[in-house]
Amino acid sequence: MNRTLVVLTLAACMAQTGAPIVVLLGGIIGAELAPSPGLATLPVALMILGTAASTIPASFIMRRFGRRKGFLFAASYAVVAGLLAAFAVQTAAFWLLCTATFLIGSHNAFVQQYRFAVAESVPAARLGRSLSVLMLAGVVAAYLGPKTATLLQDLVPSAVYAGSFLGLSVLMAGAGMVLSFYVPDSCDSEVDDRGGRSLWQIAQQLDFKIAIVASVAAWSIMSLLMTATPVAMHHLDQFSMIDTAWVIQSHIMAMFLPSLVSGLLLDRVGPLRMITAGAGILIVCLGVAFAGRHLMHYWWALVLLGIGWNFMYLGGTALLTRTYEANERFKVQACNDFIVFAMQAVAALSSGFFLFSFGWSWLVYLSAGVLIVPLALVGYKQLALKGLKA
Known part of the structure; x- marks a missing residue:
């Protein structure tokens, strides 16, 4: 196990806690503070929008100043963001x-680059296992x-949940300390990132389209359901905070x-079958989510949602790395992450509106519609491969 993988995995243990904390608390606090119920999930949606808006700047900073400085910079302002959230509450x-x-x-956009830093530091034969470790x-x-x-949550007596965000700042500071030990591999600085094919040329590849659409579907469906779940459970269906936290925690695990x-599995069966398997799991997830709104319906739906997301996202990431050369990496990675997280932001922004305006079932319908696209592209690819063999 190389140094890059070890350091970034340890840093990610803390750096990735921002999203679960905001997902758990954002909608609940939003329901209390928002000027209208439809804006309750806006804090969660803006977190996702921050990721989408920062993917291209993050890639530019990595290319201009290197991954190490970019990672440390992001960890630093994430500490400030936690303090700001505590003050806002x-x-x-x-x-x-x-x-x-x-x-x-925005900090999450930099954290998403961890997987590319790892992918560039290991041989192709170990890519799946290394990404899994991360x-x-x-x-x-x-x-x-x-x-x-x-x-x-009760650390600050006058403001419930302010202490939660103070804890987030401590975790981000811990991630920054670990990242100070990160040393980019020599290939990270030796590759000339100028030249190469245009994004338009790269995007003509069917594998590129499948990779992006698979990741978009995984993140969008996850965002539609996960963003709405704490509000639906705690605010609408009156489940306790303990039950709500258990479902969200189980989902993220x-x-x-x-x-x-x-x-x-990825190293054995390849990205296309991983994407197909993930889509199949998501179909079962949607069936459970549609069946009812008891505690175990929420729990099973969110657990299956997490597993399906893992398979589709891992398959999409691995497939994407096959579509570009070393000198094309930053622009392709930035393009992929921008599209994926922009669409996730749209899903998160839509989640609260559809939940309060039309109900939980409409979120399931929307998710099913999104899932059709990657399945159609993978099916087309498989038919094309069979045609070549014939």
Whole structure:
């Protein structure tokens, strides 16, 4: 196991806690502070929008100053974002809270680059297993984030949940300390990133389209359902905060725990079959979500959602790395992440509106519609491969 993988995995254990904390608390706090119910999930949506808006700047900073400086810079302002969120909760400032969650999301755009730094540091034969090890950090973050949020929610007596965001700042500071030991591999600085094909030429590849669409579907469906779940459970269906936290925590663990085996599966069956398997799991997830709104319906739906996301996202990431040369990496990675997280932001922004305006079932219908596209492209690819063999 190389140094890059070890350092970035340890850093990710803390750096990835921002999203679970905001997902757990953003909608609940938003429901109390927002000027209208339809804006309750806006803090969560703006976190995702922050990720989408920062993907291209993050890639530019990495190319201009190197990955190490980019990672440390992001960790530094994530600490500030946590403090800002705590202050916003204490002063009941909804729009300041939205600003803070946007910055937390912006930090996530840099964290998403961890997987590319790892991919560039290992041989192709070990790519699946190495990405899986990195994604296992999400298991730690899935436990550490919600646990920190609930343990520290009463730390500030005058403002429930302000302490949760103070804890987030401590975790981001810890990630920054670990990242100070990150040393980019020599190939990271030796490759000339100028030249290469245009994005338009690269985008003509069917594998490129499948990779992006698979990741878009995985993140969008996950965002539609995950963003709405805390509000639907705690605010509409009157489940306790403990039950709500358990479902979200289980979901986030289900997003990353399959990485114990999904990397090996990826190396064995390839990206296309991983994407297909993930889509199949998501179909079952939607069936459970549609069947009812009891506690175990929520739990099973969110757990299956996490597993399906893992398979589709891992398959999409691996497939994307086959579509570009070393000197084309930054522009392709930036393009991929911008499209993926922009669409995820749209899904998150739509989530609260559809939940309050039309109900939970409409979120399931929308998710089913999104899933049709990657399945159609993968089916087309498989038919094309069969035609070539014939």
